Structure formats: structure tokens, C-alpha cells
Amino acid sequence: MEALRLLRVDLSAGTVKQEPLNPDWVRQFIGGRGYGTKLLYEELKPGTDPLSEGNKLIFANGPLTGSNVPTGGRYMVVTKSPLTGFIASSNSGGYWGAELARTGYMALVVEGKSKKPVYLWIKDDKAELRDASSLWGKDTHATTDAVLKEVGDPKARVACIGPAGEKLSRIACIINDKHRAAGRSGVGAVMGSKNLKAIAVKGSGTFKAANPEGLKETLRVGMQKIKENGVTGEGLPTYGTAVLVNILNQLGSYPYKNFQESQHEGAEKHSGEKLAETFLTGRTNCFACPIGCGRETALEDKKGEGPEYETLWALGSNCGVDDLEPIIRANYICNELGLDTISAGGTISAAMELYEKGFIPKEDLGVGPELKFGSADALVYWTEKMGKVEGLGEKMAQGSYRLGELYGHPEFSITVKKQELPAYDPRGIQGIGLTYAVSNRGACHVRGYLISPEVLGIPEKLDPWVTEGKAQWGKIFHDLTAAIDSSGMCLFTSFALGAGDYADMLKHGAGMDLDADSLLEAGDRIWTLERLFNLREGLDPARDDTLPVRLLEEPIPKGPAEGKKSRIDVMIPEYYKLRGWDEKGVPKPSKLAELGIK
Amino acid sequence: MIRVSFFGIVREIVGEKETQVEAEDSVADLLEALSGRYGIGFGEKVLKTQERDLDLILILNGRHIEHIGGLSAPLKEGDHLAVFPLVGGG
Ligand code: SF4
Numbered sequence: 049m050e051a052l053r054l055l056r057v058d059l060s061a062g063t064v065k066q067e068p069l070n071p072d073w074v075r076q077f078i079g080g081r082g083y084g085t086k087l088l089y090e091e092l093k094p095g096t097d098p099l100s101e102g103n104k105l106i107f108a109n110g111p112l113t114g115s116n117v118p119t120g121g122r123y124m125v126v127t128k129s130p131l132t133g134f135i136a137s138s139n140s141g142g143y144w145g146a147e148l149a150r151t152g153y154m155a156l157v158v159e160g161k162s163k164k165p166v167y168l169w170i171k172d173d174k175a176e177l178r179d180a181s182s183l184w185g186k187d188t189h190a191t192t193d194a195v196l197k198e199v200g201d202p203k204a205r206v207a208c209i210g211p212a213g214e215k216l217s218r219i220a221c222i223i224n225d226k227h228r229a230a231g232r233s234g235v236g237a238v239m240g241s242k243n244l245k246a247i248a249v250k251g252s253g254t255f256k257a258a259n260p261e262g263l264k265e266t267l268r269v270g271m272q273k274i275k276e277n278g279v280t281g282e283g284l285p286t287y288g289t290a291v292l293v294n295i296l297n298q299l300g301s302y303p304y305k306n307f308q309e310s311q312h313e314g315a316e317k318h319s320g321e322k323l324a325e326t327f328l329t330g331r332t333n334c335f336a337c338p339i340g341c342g343r344e345t346a347l348e349d350k351k352g353e354g355p356e357y358e359t360l361w362a363l364g365s366n367c368g369v370d371d372l373e374p375i376i377r378a379n380y381i382c383n384e385l386g387l388d389t390i391s392a393g394g395t396i397s398a399a400m401e402l403y404e405k406g407f408i409p410k411e412d413l414g415v416g417p418e419l420k421f422g423s424a425d426a427l428v429y430w431t432e433k434m435g436k437v438e439g440l441g442e443k444m445a446q447g448s449y450r451l452g453e454l455y456g457h458p459e460f461s462i463t464v465k466k467q468e469l470p471a472y473d474p475r476g477i478q479g480i481g482l483t484y485a486v487s488n489r490g491a492c493h494v495r496g497y498l499i500s501p502e503v504l505g506i507p508e509k510l511d512p513w514v515t516e517g518k519a520q521w522g523k524i525f526h527d528l529t530a531a532i533d534s535s536g537m538c539l540f541t542s543f544a545l546g547a548g549d550y551a552d553m554l555k556h557g558a559g560m561d562l563d564a565d566s567l568l569e570a571g572d573r574i575w576t577l578e579r580l581f582n583l584r585e586g587l588d589p590a591r592d593d594t595l596p597v598r599l600l601e602e603p604i605p606k607g608p609a610e611g612k613k614s615r616i617d618v619m620i621p622e623y624y625k626l627r628g629w630d631e632k633g634v635p636k637p638s639k640l641a642e643l644g645i646k
Numbered sequence: 647m648i649r650v651s652f653f654g655i656v657r658e659i660v661g662e663k664e665t666q667v668e669a670e671d672s673v674a675d676l677l678e679a680l681s682g683r684y685g686i687g688f689g690e691k692v693l694k695t696q697e698r699d700l701d702l703i704l705i706l707n708g709r710h711i712e713h714i715g716g717l718s719a720p721l722k723e724g725d726h727l728a729v730f731p732l733v734g735g736g
Contacts, residue, residue, distance in 0.1 A: 278732035289735030509712040608708020
């Protein structure tokens with residue numbers, strides 16, 4: 049494969065154009081999340097409406113996407129989020145990113161807006177826009193099948209949006225390979241706003257390592273670590289992520305009914321163990337992945353992939369629902385209609401609380417079932433309505449914050465920067481609360497997975513109830529994650545690998561001059577640039593780097609973590625300081641100089 | 647009695663979800679007793695846990711044992727120990 053390039057797609061003009069990558073940006077920001085952030089920061093006009101044609105939608109691989117390094121198949125979608133108004137950067141696996149790498153493009157920049165629905169077909173270095181009028185309205189599975197048929201290559205790979213993205217749901221995702229999602233922050237709505245239905249890719253290039261001998265040895269060491277590690281070698285392959293349900297529930301930090309409580313008696317019924325006994329039919333993995341955490345499942349009338357831990361919780365306990373069947377069904381609906389499962393669950397749970405407390409009037413439900421916690425019917429029905437953006441579902445499709453605001457009670461929206469929280473209660477697990485509060489893309493656990501030390505004990509066990517030391521751990525995890533997300537590898541490898549391993553892979557695989565320290569520094573640079581982007585877009589740290597009032601003021605009412613509240617107030621000042629930011633949360637000029645950011 | 651619940655692969659190894667055990671002095675003693683009962687597969691997990699403090703995630707009454715004395719955490723009548731394999735996720 050020749051040197052990787054960038055493809056710029058102007059949907060307003062209907063043109064495509066190749067460009068070289070900026071080598072300085074690759075050196076400083078690696079690729080994927082980092083390169084995408086730099087590009088957006090340089091090119092997006094400040095104050096652009098995320099759903100206007102001025103926004104840019106960037107798909108960016110890492111330098112290792114499409115290589116034979118373990119899990120080297122990930123890509124990022126970077127854009128300005130219609131959910132948060134800040135940076136969106138959503139990661140996905142599957143096979144699409146690796147196929148894009150084989151075409152020779154590392155990144156796609158999609159700009160403007162097409163007059164009519166189109167899809168993009170990239171075959172090696174050739175790219176063309178094609179009419180997608182007949183695909184508009186189709187779900188992600190039907191779209192994928194139809195595009196594959198039309199391009200005439202069953203081995204091509206398709207990323208697309210469903211009806212939720214077309215109708216500009218602010219919690220819409222982009223689905224690739226039918227089951228994998230660039231899930232968070234409404235990236236699917238940005239694609240929909242541009243009238244871009246799908247991107248199909250097929251390439252014939254092969255990855256060429258910068259230093260094949262060096263890479264071989266690095267891979268040997270890395271693969272051994274992954275195999276011998278309890279999580280990547282046994283836990284994830286055997287049970288996937290779903291086995292976390294019972295652990296978090298035992299700890300009493302498994303949010304229940306929109307975070308009103310934090311332990312759910314019925315959780316065992318939708319646990320990983322139960323899934324394995326009932327609906328599980330097989331395992332899947334993403335490109336070049338030796339871990340294989342994906343789960344294949346089947347209901348009587350349908351089959352698909354997942355649900356993952358996050359989804360089991362979001363559509364299960366957070367909505368008060370015990371049983372697997374409706375959760376799996378709602379998960380399938382989200383994938384088909386193109387909704388982020390975490391935000392979908394967080395929005396339904398907020399709607400349930402609003403309804404039960406009398407703030408959503410019954411007449412607004414139309415013929416739909418009552419929004420009551422624990423109702424499987426409501427879960428399935430309203431997930432579908434949200435995905436189709438119909439009736440009350442249209443209001444819900446804007447996410448829980450806008451829904452709550454509409455009904456006069458945004459405090460029932462459990463969000464940070466208007467994005468719904470994941471499946472760990474930050475009152476019982478202090479460090480993850482810090483990650484939620486400061487995450488540049490709004491509430492997120494995979495910006496710095498402190499659950500690893502705080503719950504699982506990797507690389508060492510930290511007490512989840514204490515705040516001491518969490519700011520330091522947070523900074524390291526945030527920086528390392530930003531670098532991994534920019535490399536093209538999956539974050540799950542970090543249970544087994546350290547900064548030095550990633551640096552070695554990037555060095556021998558992509559010829560980058562990196563060691564553990566400079567890799568973490570690149571992560572720091574990426575995180576800081578995301579912060580600068582957000583500040584430019586109006587982020588007010590005092591207002592936005594926080595958690596919902598419920599988690600700061602209402603203690604967990606019962607269970608092992610009874611009485612706990614989040615203490616981000618103690619962690620955040622320390623965190624800002626460690627980052628080289630002033631007390632208001634703004635990066636100091638000296639820090640920017642140190643990182644080489646102008 | 648102490649209530650002991652098993653999860654993930656450990657549940658498969660011991661072949662049951664839950665059991666009741668006579669109260670022992672500490673978590674370590676309890677694990678010894680269980681190794682005797684469940685044999686080599688479970689014994690190996692326990693051994694690895696003793697060596698590396700890994701391999702099993704042990705939660706006593708909702709607290710990871712690491713923060714209440716580790717394997718020597720004392721037990722009392724009516725306690726509940728949840729035994730998980732080392733797992734991860736996102
Ligand atoms: S660990 Fe799971 S999510 Fe990550 S690349 Fe492998 S299969 Fe995909």
C-alpha cells in the first residue's frame with residue numbers, strides 16, 4: 049500500500065478529492081481520534097450548528113487499523129455533536145475500518161449537504177457518490193444488504209444510518225457491519241443531516257509494517273500478554289462484557305430506575321450468566337481480534353449481536369426491566385433503527401420517571417403503553433417509537449435532557465453535557481465519576497475506564513469509595529485512552545498491555561518515533577485539543593464539568609454503598625492542576641507550549 | 647452459616663449457583679474449605695488468587711475483600727460472599 053491518504057467528500061458540490069495526510073499532525077496526534085480532532089479543530093468554523101451543512105463529519109482510522117496487530121480494526125467518527133454541542137468522537141470495531149485501510153485512505157472528511165439522499169462507494173482509490181433515494185427509510189440491515197447488492201461485491205463493508213439518523217435524532221448512531229456501532233453523541237444525526245445514507249468500502253491493499261522484524265517480536269510479546277491475562281485471555285472471551293452485571297450489582301453500584309437506587313434485585317435475570325444459559329448462540333470478534341468479546345444471540349423470530357453490558361443495564365435495570373427477552377429485542381431495534389443504546393435507555397428511564405411523577409401527561413402517550421418502570425412493553429414500544437422518531441418518540445429521540453427540559457424537569461435527565469450516563473454509579477465508584485464529569489464528549493466510561501482499578505483490581509485494586517489519588521489515575525487513564533483510540537486498536541487490550549506496548553506497535557508497525565512517555569504525551573495533547581475545541585464552542589467548565597444534581601446531593605438510598613454521594617468537587621481541582629490547566633479549567637499557555645499546541 | 651454465591655466460569659466449575667457453609671474465621675479459611683469440597687478446578691483458582699491476588703474477585707457483603715482485610719478478612723454468621731472470576735468489560 050502506498051502512503052495513506054485522505055479523501056475529502058463535498059456533498060454540496062457532489063465531488064470527491066484525494067489529499068495527502070499532514071505528516072506533522074500524524075506525528076503529533078497519531079491518527080484516529082487524535083487526527084480527527086486536529087482536523088476538526090483546524091477546519092470547523094466556530095459556532096457551527098452541528099446539524100447544518102457547515103459541520104464536518106470525519107471518519108478516521110489509526111495508523112494500525114487494518115494491520116495484524118491484535119484488535120487493529122478500529123475507526124473513529126469525529127464531528128461536532130448535536131447532542132452535546134461539543135466534540136463527538138465515537139469509536140467502532142467490526143471490519144469496516146480495516147477495509148477502509150485497504151483502500152489506502154486513512155481518513156474521510158465529509159462536508160456540505162447533498163440535495164438528495166446519496167451513498168458513498170469507495171473502491172480502492174476510486175470514490176463516487178450514488179443515489180440513495182431508494183434506501184432512504186430503510187433500517188441498517190436492509191440498507192447494508194441493498195448497498196452490497198448494488199455495488200455488486202458481497203465482500204465490501206458498509207457503514208450506514210437507520211431512520212433515527214435520517215430524522216436527525218440527537219442520539220442516533222452509525223452502524224457498520226450490521227452490528228457494530230459508532231454509538232455516542234448523535235454522530236448518526238450528522239450523517240443524516242448531510243443526506244448521506246451509507247459508505248461502502250472495498251480495498252485490495254495490504255498492510256506493510258515499517259519494521260517487519262521489530263513488529264514480529266512486538267506482536268509475539270503482545271499476544272502472549274493478551275493470552276495470559278485473566279480478562280483478555282479468559283474473562284472477555286468466555287462471557288463477554290455481560291458478566292459485569294452481577295459484579296456491579298453485588299457492589300451496590302449498579303444504577304436502578306434512572307439512578308434512584310443502585311441495586312436491582314432482578315438483575316440476575318439479565319446477567320451474563322443468564323444470557324449464556326438462554327439466548328446466547330455464539331461468539332464473534334472484530335478484525336484481527338484474538339479476544340472476541342462479541343456475543344451472538346437469537347430470539348424466536350430474530351437474531352443479532354449483543355447486548356453488551358452497557359446495553360443490558362441501560363435497557364434493563366435503568367428502566368427497571370428484569371427479563372432478557374425484551375432487553376434483547378430493544379437492543380436489536382436500536383441497532384436496526386440506528387440508536388445509541390446507552391442514550392436510548394437513559395432517555396426511556398428519564399421518561400419513565402417524568403411520567404410516574406406526573407410531568408408527562410397520559411394523553412401525550414397516544415396509544416402507547418404507560419411509561420412505567422419495569423414495563424417490558426413500554427421498553428420495546430418506546431424504543432421503536434424513538435428510533436422511528438414518531439409521536440412522543442420524536443421528543444424522546446432528542447435525548448433525555450431536551451425531553452426533561454420540554455416537560456419542565458431537566459433534573460431527571462441523568463446526563464453530563466447532555467449525554468446520558470453509562471452503567472456505573474459514580475456515587476459508589478468515585479473515580480469513574482471524575483471521568484464522566486470531565487470527559488470531553490460528555491458522560492462516558494471509555495474515556496478513562498477507572499472501573500478497571502476501582503472494581504476489577506487491574507493493574508491494582510483501588511478503593512472505589514475514596515477520592516484520594518483518583519485525579520492522578522484519571523489523568524493517566526485519559527491520556528493513555530486518547531492514544532489507544534488514535535492508534536486503531538481496541539481499548540480492551542489495555543487490560544493486558546501498557547503504554548510501552550502500544551508505543552512499540554506504533555513504532556514498528558507505522559514507523560512512529562514513540563516510547564511510553566511520548567505516547568502518553570500525545571494522549572495529553574489530544575485530550576487538551578479536545579478541551580480547546582469545547583472551550584471555543586462555549587464550554588463553561590463550572591457549569592459543564594459536573595454530574596447531575598441527583599448524584600451530588602441524593603445519597604445512594606440502600607445497599608452496600610448506602611449513603612455515598614459523588615465527591616467530584618474534591619477531585620476536579622486536583623485534576624485541572626495535574627493537567628496544567630488553571631483553576632477555571634482552561635489550559636495554561638505554558639501547558640500549550642509544552643505540548644506544542646499553537 | 648455463610649452464604650456463598652458463584653458467578654461466571656466459577657459457577658460452571660463448582661456446578662452450583664449458591665451454597666451455605668459453616669462459618670469459618672476468615673475468607674482464606676472459607677476458600678480452603680470450599681477447595682476441599684469442589685476439588686481441583688476450584689482449588690487452582692484459589693491458589694492463583696492467593697499467589698497473585700488475582701483470578702478471583704471476592705466481594706463480601708458488597709465490599710471487595712481488598713478493602714476489608716484481604717484474604718484474612720474476618721467472617722461472621724450471616725455473611726454473604728460473592729465469588730467471581732476475573733473479568734472485564736466496558
Ligand atoms: S475485544 Fe471485543 S470489541 Fe474489542 S476488538 Fe475484540 S471483539 Fe471487538
